[in-house]
Amino acid sequence: MLKISSIRSILESSLFVWIGLTLIITLAGDALVLPDWLQVFGRSHPILLHFPIVLLLMGLLFFWIPGIDQKPEIREIGEVSFLAGCNFAGITVLAGLILAQEEYTGEILTWHKWGGMVVFGGCVLLYFFRTIKASLIRISSLGLAIAIIATGHWGAGLTHGEDFLLAPIQSNQVEIIPLAEAEIFGDVVQPILQAKCISCHKEGKVKGKLRMDHIEGLQKGGKTGPFVLAGDFEKSMLIQRINLPEDDKKHMPPKNKAQLTDEELLILSEWVASGASFEQKLVTLPAKNELYQLASVKFEGNKIYSFDAADQDDIEELNTSFRSVKALFPESPALDVSYFGISAFPPKSLSDLKVVHDQIVKFSLNKMPLAGVDLKFLKDFKHLEELQLNFTDLDAEQLKVVSELKTLEVLAISGNVVDQSTLQKIAEMKSLKKLYLWHTALTEEDQEKIQKALPDTEIDFGFDGKGIIYELNSPIISQDEMIYQDSLEIKLSHPIKTAEIRYTLDGTEPDSISSPIYTEPIFVTTTGKIIAKAFSQDWKGSKEIESVFIHSGIKPAEYALAYEPNSKYKASGPGTLFDLVKAEATNHGQKWLGFQEKPMVLEVDFKNLPKANDVSLSLLYNEAAHIFPPAKVTVQGLENGQWKQLASISPPMPKEASSARSDLLTLSLDNNKYEKLKITLIPVPHLPKWHSNAGSKAWVFVDEVIFNE
Amino acid sequence: MEKEILEEGLNHNRRKFLSRLSLGVGSLALGSLLVPELFSGKSEAEEAMMNALPHFAPKAKRVIYLFQNGAPSQLESFDYKPELNKRMGEELPESIRGTQRLTGMTAGQASFPLVGSHYKFDQYGESRAWISEVFPHTAGIVDDICIVKSMHTDAINHDPALTFFQTGAQVGNRPSMGSWLSYGLGSENSNLPAFSVLLSRGRGNGQGVYSKLWSNGFLDATHQGVQFSNSEDPVLYLKDPESMSRSERRKMIDKIAEMNNLSMQQFNDPEISAKVKQYEMAYRMQTAVPEMTDVSKEPESIIKLYGPDCLVPGTYAANCLLARKLSESGVRFVQLYHQGWDQHGNLPNEMRLQAEDVDQASAALITDLKQRGLLDETLVIWGGEFGRTNYCQGKIIVDNYGRDHHPRAFSIWMAGGGVKSGMVYGETDEFGYNITENPVHVHDFQATMLHLMGIDHERMTYKHLGRRYRLTDVSGKVVKDLIA
Secondary structure: OOOHHHHHHHHHHHHHHHHHHHHHHHHHHHHOOOOHHHHHHHHOHHHHOHHHHHHHHHHHHHHOOOOHHHOHHHHHHHHHHHHHHHHHHHHHHHHHHHHHOOOOOOHHHHHHHHHHHHHHHHHHHHHHOOOOOHHHHHHHHHHHHHHHHHHHHHHHHHHHOOOOOOHHHOOOOOOOOEHHHOEHHHHHHHHHHHHHOHHHEEOOEEHHHOOOOOHHHHHHOOOOOOOOOOOOOOOOHHHHHHHOOOOOOOOOOOOOOOOOOHHHHHHHHHHHHOOOOOOOEHHHOOOOOHHHHHHHOOOEOOOOOOOOOOOHHHHHHHOEOOEEEEEOOOOOOOEEEEEOOHHHOOHHHHHHHHHHOOOEEEEEOOOOOOOOOOOHHHHHOOOOOEEEOOOOOOOHHHHHHHHOOOOOOEEEOOOOOOOHHHHHHHOOOOOOOEEEOOOOOOOHHHHHHHHHHOOOOEEEOOOOOOOOOEEOOOOEEEEOOOEEOOOEEEEEEOOOOOOEEEEEOOOOOOOOOOOOEOOOOEEEOOOEEEEEEEEOOOEEOOOOEEEEEEEOOEOOOEEEEOOOOOOOOOOOOHHHHHOOOOOOOOOOOOOOEEEOOOOEEEEEEOOOOOOOOEEEEEEEEEHHHOEOOOOEEEEEEEEOOEEEEEEEEOOOOOOOOOOOEEEEEEEEOOOOOOOEEEEEEEOOOOOOOOOOOOOOOOEEEEEEEEEEO | OHHHHHHHHHOOOHHHHHHHHHHHHHHHHHHHOOOOOOOOOOOOHHHHHHHOOOOOOOOOOEEEEEEEOOOOOHHHOOOOOHHHHHOOOOEOOHHHHOOOOOOOOOOOOOOOEEOOOOOOEEEEOOOOEEEEOOOHHHHHOHHHEEEEEEEEOOOOOHHHHHHHHHHOOOOOOOOOHHHHHHHHHOOOOOOOOOEEEEEEEOOOOOOOOOHHHHOOOOOOHHHOOEEEOOOOOOOOOOOOOOOOOHHHHHHHHHHHHHHHHHHHHHHOOHHHHHHHHHHHHHHHHHHHHHHHHOOOOOOHHHHHHHOHHHHOOOOHHHHHHHHHHHHHOOOOEEEEEEEOOOOOOOHHHHHHHHHHHHHHHHHHHHHHHHHOOOHHHEEEEEEOOOEEEEEEOOOOOOOOOOEEEEOOOEEEEEEEOOEOOOEEEOEEOOOOOOEEEOOEEHHHHHHHHHHHOOOOOOOOOEEEOOEEEOOOOOOOOOOHHHEO
């Protein structure tokens, strides 16, 4: 037979096992992964916990027996039961820690958990140090007893709910009421009366002959008049009294008693204003009603749905690159479905939603091309509350289907044409809280009509821009190149489709009457300028915009520069001058030839090509960067071995610095044919006085030289 | 007897204790079997957290953040301080300034003369909010927005303050807000990036924006912000080369994915699978992006609502319109930056121009979302990185003053997605220098934004280099008063 002492030894050893396991589970925290069989052990915590409570408390009692030290047998009973209690405490703590992994959270859990550990640790310490001073042991035993009771209480709080023990003697229970079920009187107004008024207006203490503890009393009213009259502030004593100055004897609640807050005052007033009903539900008020806005925040906003959730695998399968199917919020069975990506939208995919038609409460098909799509499937969405169909090309037939969806609370059909028959159908959708009818071709008269038919619905007709006149944006001119050889295509466009573009090719300003209207691309074969302007009804005409096109008739057979351009600005060499690509004015570093110390002297040979009648130079000006027009341009022709001056020009000098821009300088030649031509551009030797670097040498930048017949 | 009991106690000698301790150690080992991660060093907790997102019912599905880069003056926009006009030129009292540090730009100033707003203020809407005359369109939508006048931040210079607002830390390398939301909630529309960035520049003194502001930090590279530019190719390198067909491209992407998956098997580097996903998304974006940037289908009233500038790519108005289109198409976070709000000098002139460029389009965005029924599910935020001082930088000239950086109090506004509308929140003292009521720290603002998106800012974390990070670092309180 097992001896008591060996049982004790086993029990003492096993304590260390519990301590170790407790440590590891506590430290592991959330990382713990439990096999199912351990969950069963965890769930036995509520059964196990009774053992340590009884055994430990019993063991503790023995410390208090007077003269216990003289009775070793009795002491032995106490110690063994205490030791057994310690072991049970360890097992219970372990089970508890495992159970806590399941779904318990919150402050009481923390208290209970650590309370349990303190009890376990405390009793183990007490057991091993049980032989030290008796008085110390007694004090510790008291502490331990308190810890046991407290831990037990917190534990009970977890299973039965907080304040379970004291609930019968506590009056102010707070219950979370879903917004959908909240009543204006019962859940919003009455609590205010309860807190601030009833203490003097109840059975046994009926001041002013007004009883406020039941509805009949309120309906009966008091000595001086009715308590409330719907919508009548003058005759409603409630409103009268609460609004009197606080010093007035008739002011309610009386001076020195808890006063109504501003919000409470507002709620009471709005209650009377909105009809002082004793039964109405809060959600029946329109969303813009002030009382609704004030009160709705007090209730649980998450609507509770009673239908079953859809199969998770089905939901996952429905999520594709063009469709998103998500729960409204975690653990809600209600689904929110949206379609995206016009180009990827297959209308057939709408029928996939059959598997979740009971669960869909929000559905968005904004901008999807629904023309011709049969929308009858929507009738199967029994719980659909919000439907967004903005810009979906719906016809009257489809809109009729939509208007027959009786569960809808929010409907957005902006951007679809709503005709009279549809409008009539929508006017019957009394359940709508919000309706979006922007850009639906409704007249002001129609808008009034629908608002009258649905007085409680918040309707948004949006912004129609009527009466606002802005200047149109300029049209956009697109041409592949500025300098071309044979012919050039010029296209004009405007981001507003209805805008009319008029243009000229003769350098005059286009007007809205006689200038040609742009309809198709224009082909040009000469050098010139296109000027365009946009016009539209309800808009001011745009600013004019122009673009130059340059015809290049003859490309020289040979050409050479007498002096190299500056080594920093060589572009792609002399060939740049004849590549027919106009460089951007902002890019003088790479696409332009730059001359400063030496002039540009260009010799060209046409060999057997036709004779040139004029020469154009594409130049860059940017005064801040010292880039000026050339001081002088001359063109010479070689005739019988002699250079003869054919043309010369000194362009006007700028008077101030402007931003970088390019210019085209054209010089006409005489009728003779020359063997060679020589073009000379001389940079300005001294920058003018107004320039910040007055006196230093200016630059000349060239990117194209063009000859025409 | 006593002696025996004592001896019994002493029997627990060291050897016995150690042998029992070994039992404890054994039980530790046994218990560790329940902790599969203990020795693997890999955390599955993050994945579990991700599966649980959102943490609760979201009020907003998407965010559009109209960032006014450079810090617009609160004193010329939403925080009306007539006292400053009365005390024009008077010295800022020491008691008000307290220990506030100053930037290098005004720290050396011998005097700090108070300067009042050059612009007139008036009250608008049912909320009777004060708004300055340079924001007439914003005044028109005042009952749809919530003005927060009591924002404050830690940083005093642009770059750290911007970085702080966007990433929750003043130093770089942390994920931006949009990246966090992309990480936490993913994209609604898998054809477009969850986090898109649009830039524009106003006519005032500007401050730079850097791509680190839309960086994914230590998060997976798929959460990086994608910048839309105003060029012919709004998203760079998206177009197929000329004469390459869609089917050819498809084949190529499939082949590359195959090879990437091979090296994924070999190296298990998450960057590889991120790359595969990015190729896949880029392919789908090839059709989705042109849909976004095409404004030709917008009704004329929309052009009038945003103003004709919205047809000029790269303007703030065009970006607001694009932001609506992206957001409406399920882009989780659209981040705009508008530069030019750094009015150290010439404020009365420059701020008018800045406001002119943003006022109409910002208000238009609210009206536009509203008329489509989308404002309820879209959170719009307008504001800069800090405020501006109530004293003049440099010499005071009534119609040509400037203001330095001020982190202690500034104003922003929010609208839609679960935010109370028609409300002015928080208050500053009569000098507009210190907050007197309901302060909102940047981390509080971030916590509130995440809350509106259904995320508990303390629970959305990412473990990196041995510690868990979150957008709000170690602080931040949800401002419940702002939530409808």
